[in-house]
Amino acid sequence: MIEFLLAALVGAVGVLGFLVVRATRTRDTDEGVVSEMHERMIELARAQQTLVGKVDAVGQQQVITTKTLTDTLSNSQKQLSVAMNERLETVQERMGSNLSESAKSTAKSLGELSQRLETIDKAQKNITDLSEQVVSLQHVLDDKHARGAFGEVQLIDLVKDVLPPSAYGFQVVLSNSRRADCVITLPNPPGPIVIDAKFPLTAYSAMMNAKDDTQRARHSKQLGADTKKHIRDIADRYILVGETSDSALMFIPSEAVYAELHAHHPDVVELSHRLKVFLVSPTTMMATLTTVRAVLRDVRMREQAGLIQIEVSTMLKDVERMMDRVRKLESHFDLADRDIKDIRISANKISTRGTKIEELELSESEDQPAALTDPDTLPFHESR
Secondary structure, three states, rough: OOHHHHHHHHHHHHHHHHHHHHHOOOOOOOOOHHHHHHHHHHHHHHHHHHHHHHHHHHHHHOOOOHHHHHHHHHHHHHHHHHHHHHHHHHHHHHHHOOOOOOHHHHHHHHHHHHHEEEEEEEEHHHHHHHHHHHHHHHHHHOOHHHHHHHHHHHHHHHHHOOOOHHEEEEEEOOOOOOEEEEEEEEOOOOOOOOOOOOOOOOHHHHHHOOHHHHHHHHHHHHHHHHHHHHHHHHHHOOOOOOOOOOOOEEEEEOHHHHHHHHOOHHHHHHHHHHEEEEEEOOHHHHHHHHHHHHHHHHHHHHHHHHHHHHHHHHHHHHHHHHHHHHHHHHHHHHHHHHHHHHHHHEEEEEHHHHHHHHHHHHHHHHOOOOOOOOOOOOOOOOOO
């Protein structure tokens, strides 16, 4: 506003100067024009004074406005500073709380992570130990005698889990001096059945690790040949006429080898059926032993059938004697019932006589004699 007034004042002074110059150049102008110029200069001077006053007023107003704005800005700045400080304190408290919670959560997570790492370390150690055991087992299975012992142990566990101790024997020596891994005692027929554990693992492992079909076919053929040899040995050694059953079992302690023989070696299976040396795996061995247990139970029941019949006959005789005694007791109960009925009749008659005696006493008190003409009303008279 002040700049605008100053600009107007400068413009007016410029016009006045222009008029003065013009008036000086035109000295030949009329006196009327000079007087008019003089009057305008006076008006311009007055306007200039008025304008200066307004400029002063505007300057004072600007000072007041500036002070007011300064105070307002100062107050706003103070309020903003207070608000910023409060907001900053709130943010600091929240950040501190969040950091504390984050620290606790991080510590908890680190603790859980440490426990899990310990668990993983234990599991890794167990895996390492298991790997060593697997390697050891592989070394054990590489040896022929160790494989045989492994199959015998597995056979013993299966038999002990299913059959009673009286139904089997281990390492039984037969009449031909051959030692059988297990003999299941069954009545004739079929008689004792021999179970021999065989584990043709060498050819099977070589077949599974073969690099081409040619090697695989060669090792597969070797697997069939080894199994056939085991079947013939069992048939020659453990099927004895008059001593054992006419069949035997060859226990293969590997489901994989058993499945391979039945899937790709039908000639081996056919030979086993012909020589009555039946191949069994751990699963089929369990089913066979369960059937044997049912047969043994049936045999024991048939053996006990005679004793059961004798006991039932004795029990029937006891029942007949008991029935005779019940009939005698029933006759005693009938006699007692009749006696009780007679006693009840006598009691009723005694009660009736007592009532009549009371009536007789009442009649005497009233001087009215009563005649006892009925013989049944006489005291101590009984009809029976």
